[in-house]
Amino acid sequence: MTFKKTPFEYEEIQPMWGPFPERLMPVWNIYTRNFYISSYVCPECGRLMAKTVFPSDYSFQTTDGVKKVPRIFVCGNCQTFHIPSPGYKLSSNNGYYYKAKDYDEFEKLVKELDNVGSTTGRRNTLYNEG
């Protein structure tokens, strides 16, 4: 799995009270313990992405070499993975993404990430984004 430079512009939405509008509802069919709803909408389908936070930076192979990042955003609808560039927010639009080849690969990767991720926000990163 090699992440590519993102061609996307990411949109962060403000936290809202009450139920999310239907059009934003995340698609998430895999049982996970450490993913939760992020404040970013998927640049492809417009639904909220799920995220997990790594207790220590996790390494991903990208077209620019290995990048160690504190968090990852995942769209269960498009089966895509999105990481910020180290030291940047996802909305800096200079991160990387990877699209799973099929559902089996998507599920396998999500479970791997769920095992190393957490729902605890980190305070020691430059941006503690949602």
Ligand SMILES: [Zn+2]
């Ligand atoms: Zn999507």
